[in-house]
């Protein structure tokens with residue numbers, strides 16, 4: 001029995017355009033979801049994981065599979081439907097799962113044979129068993145998984161092309177920020193995998209560099225932090241010898257022992273959502289814990305960096321309170337906080353979030369011809385009518401922000417500081433050059449986008 005697991009490409013996402021910037025190799029990540037599904041699959045299945053981000057194969061020249069499983073973020077949905085149509089025309093049953101299938105069930109149901117909603121651990125073996133018998137059901141509801149049942153992902157099934165391996169240690173988030181789908185999809189309970197499973201899986205990863213995909217590795221409570229410390233101690237004890245990056249909240253900076261252990265366990269970089277440079281912005285999107293009284297962001301960032309851990313700061317443009325000048329303001333705030341890299345995204349209503357409900361109610365969603373328009377839901381295109389910024393205006397703010405932060409003087413200043421403090425100057429330089437070269441790519445893409453869609457934003 002032959003199973004294809006496919007991660008569709010999204011040609012509009014600049015991070016996958018490896019040919020346009022060779023630094024982008026460091027920004028193409030493994031589809032961990034498909035590797036986990038493969039880990040849940042029994043040995044009688046011959047599995048191929050196809051990541052179209054490495055190149056779209058000619059499926060017609062490949063052996064006919066018995067079933068195809070497709071994953072998709074919202075931005076990949078259109079390509080997912082094209083792949084589904086190809087295989088359904090051959091009479092091969094197609095199953096789709098993941099975040100988009102869960103949030104847009106009716107749309108997906110109409111285009112594939114079977115849908116798996118939620119986390120798949122409890123239902124995937126049954127899907128395959130039904131497929132083997134030729135009696136696949138239209139819907140399987142996975143819900144929220146018991147994380148002790150998450151198998152080691154099949155790290156051996158993808159080529160050694162990627163710069164980073166991938167692993168997950170926890171799921172769920174109680175914070176429910178208005179723009180984020182994690183709480184809606186993975187639930188508000190912070191759950192974690194048994195530490196020994198995580199350590200064992202780390203040892204299966206070939207790559208020296210690893211992305212720990214958790215949304216917030218340290219959780220929100222003191223018992224979560226205690227668990228993170230135990231995990232780091234276990235990783236040290238097992239001598240896993242990996243360098244890894246992950247996502248955390250700024251609270252990471254508040255516990256010196258946590259920072260020491262993380263660094264000793266191999267942590268080399270963290271991605272932190274600052275989201276807005278103003279308290280009003282943070283209140284608007286519900287990111288209240290960034291408002292902790294007396295928090296000095298610069299001091300917090302420096303405390304993390306002192307442990308040789310790079311900090312990537314993420315911000316959003318397009319909030320109701322954002323006015324012309326917000327791009328420069330974000331670049332200035334990011335420089336003032338002292339982050340090593342800056343990642344700025346357009347406020348985007350993703351299906352299933354409270355932002356989606358609100359923007360729909362206020363009739364602010366400009367690109368709403370679905371499924372075609374999903375390809376723009378990459379957070380790198382404006383898809384909504386923003387309160388105080390026109391389409392031209394919001395794009396201008398985005399470009400100003402990137403140009404200011406990634407100016408040559410800005411890069412050199414940060415590089416000099418990293419060299420001085422011996423904080424991974426090479427990784428930081430690669431990231432900065434990658435971001436800088438993407439400005440050119442983005443500029444072209446925005447001009448084309450504006451030309452095609454400006455009338456829909458009026």
Ligand code: B12
Pocket residue numbers: 007009010013028029030031032033034036037069070071072073074075076095096097098099100103116118119120121124145168179180181182186213214215345350351377378379
């Ligand atoms: C790692 C990650 C990335 C990596 C992706 C690596 C990859 N190729 O998978 C990178 C950095 C590239 C990335 C990029 C983006 N991401 Co991202 N990312 C994540 C993150 C943090 C973890 C995903 C993960 O690996 N989880 C671990 C696996 C095991 O869980 P899972 O994917 O949910 O899979 C389980 C189930 O969903 C299900 N399942 C999944 N697929 C399938 C398929 C079948 C057939 C079946 C049966 C089941 C099934 O089974 C799995 C096991 O239970 C999630 C947040 C999250 N917690 O999910 C955001 C998340 C998926 N990303 C998101 C977004 C918006 C993006 C971007 C569009 C924008 C951006 N700049 O961040 C880009 C888009 C890239 C693109 N190609 O279009 C959103 C997606 C929302 C949506 N509706 O689409 C999320 C949910 C975060 C959020 N803020 O809401 N991302």
Ligand code: SF4
Pocket residue numbers: 173174175176177180181182183215216273
């Ligand atoms: S943005 Fe981060 S903190 Fe907010 S709900 Fe999503 S995962 Fe949780």
